[in-house]
Amino acid sequence: MKKILSALLLLSFALFFSQEKKPMFWQDIQNFKKLDQENAPPKDAVLLIGSSSFTKWTDVSDYFPGKTIINRGFGGSRLTDLNYYAEDLLAPYQPKQIIIYCGDNDFADNHELKAEEVVSRYKTFYKKIRKKFPNIEVDYISIKYSPSREQLWPQMKETNQKIEAFMKKEKNAEFIDITKAMEDADGNVRKDIFLEDMLHLTPEGYQIWAKVITPYMK
Template identity: 20%
Template sequence: MIRILILAFGLFIAGNGLNAQAVKWDSTYRPPKYKESIDRFNAEPISANEYIFLGNSITASTNWSRLLGLPQAKNRGISGDITFGVLERLQEVIDRKPAKVFVLIGINDIARNIENSLIVANYQKIVSRIRKGSPKTQIYFSTLLPVNASFGKLKNHMGKDDRILYLNEQIKKLVARNVTVIDLYPHFLDENKHLKAELTKDGLHLNPEGYKLWAEILNNGGYLK
């Protein structure tokens, strides 16, 4: 339905000769391994006092249990996922009644031209649904990481620093909903306000040093206690 509306809007503009260009986006997009990942998550036994890390490939690309030395840390990252995908699979997380949920999501929404207002609304829905379904779960929302275009890769994710900054400001407002905000962004910045080259393998995804810094932020901030 949304896809049809967007295409119709584009045709409306073209048909009326307006000097504007419709930005196409698709809330129904799901990554190739989305269903496979969910099936694997659902098959995983529920344990007590779980710490769930929820997000996209930046979350998916490390072993949180090993990184943090916490057997109860569970990875719920799916490469390529967007906020709509997180909402679609959120019930599995809620049903586990985890002690903590750490969320980092939104950079793929930006790359897919999903509007800021919709991303923010989805952030709020994620929080509301966890609050309603698992009231005792502590929610931690991380700000989006910077990117670095000098690698010449992942061009859809680059050149949108203003959007990252805007969404990070909106994430910080989630504190009003009794959410703990973890401001990762400044820790990863270089002098040119880009993702530090030594912390990434392609300008977006982190390398082992990047994850080591992330772990230090979580430990030093007391978020894992």
């Protein structure tokens, strides 16, 4: 009897910890799967993959009339998370274009992180995309300079420069630089296009993004 009780206790603990130790963003990915089950994702869409700047752009389709967009941004994600969930983020879809916004959370997660590491993470994800979609358009939006993360701007600037150089060498690939568009006449980052957290964008901020992104849209 004691052996049976011990076995049941061990099983209970195993089940408890298996439920507790879900990978970060696991639930977000399950939500995407549920959406795809409820409505089959359209073919030849523009697939957005990235972090909260996409997640919070809930009305993104309104900014690009006539475009079919699938938004698969999940808040707080880093390039490491895009790599971890690459199969889940890519396999269900047949897009004509992928646009990525991710990278600033990598630095927020580790202030000592070097630009080379973030660039390496991006290249890894890019290669995973190319393995599945050799010829579609793949674009990367530059890491924005959020006022709340000003101490990280030097690493972000270096990362943007290195990813831009990488993308210029690739076929069917573009680096979409939103930096200048988010500055005022004096070259300072406009704080008025950020929410109170000085991290996420206001609708006007997204209007600026949309104006820059539109020429790159397939």
